[in-house]
Amino acid sequence: MTLRIDPEKNEVRALKAMTHWRGKRVLEIGCGNGRLTRRLANLGAHVDAIDPDKKLIAAARKELPTRYSDRVRHKVGSALDLKYPKQTFDIVVFSWVL
């Protein structure tokens, strides 16, 4: 058995209850190994996922199922200096980083 986080999926259930995700352009800050990114993509969001840790971004890319590859982009990046133009996203998620 490997470590499992939130097997009950309470996290994504709470996020789903708070807004509509389908077709939305989302920035996830602090994506880690992409656990939540995949769940947001599964809700129909287009996700730009960033994390300052290169190794975690590599792991997230590796773990991403091909069915989400047109909807998810991973990038090394910091919350303090977002490399995106103004007003790019419908939703920003601080994922366990604030």
Next chain:
Amino acid sequence: MVHALHEAQRVLQPDGILFDLRPAPVHRRVGIQSDQGYREIGAMREDLTDDYFANRAVKQVLREGLFKSEKFTQFNCNRVMGSLKEFSAWLLDFTTLGREHSSAHDWLLERVERAYHATPGKKKIIIHSPLVLRRLRNLAG
């Protein structure tokens, strides 16, 4: 933290949504689930200072009028581990990343080890960690 919220506001559409998802400022509880049921072993003593700083940062951007707080919820998020080795590795990572000394939770590891070995049959180590989720609306346009 306030600067990160300002950056997020910059890249958000007018009327866009910011979600702040993170562990609640409470101590995580550790227990063992087996055929005999769930048994709590102890609560961690992690430093919660960063959580309070994060709350203050959110309050500041609300005061600045950048966002409006719309919704808040708290729910449980479990971490499930099938072995002492996994728990030990997680605990080490956790204390290394935090403000605590690396030996701050040795007492908990020892207590979990004893309880784990004393529990017969199939068992899992469970860490209960409530999460908070806030929905903030971008007011700048």
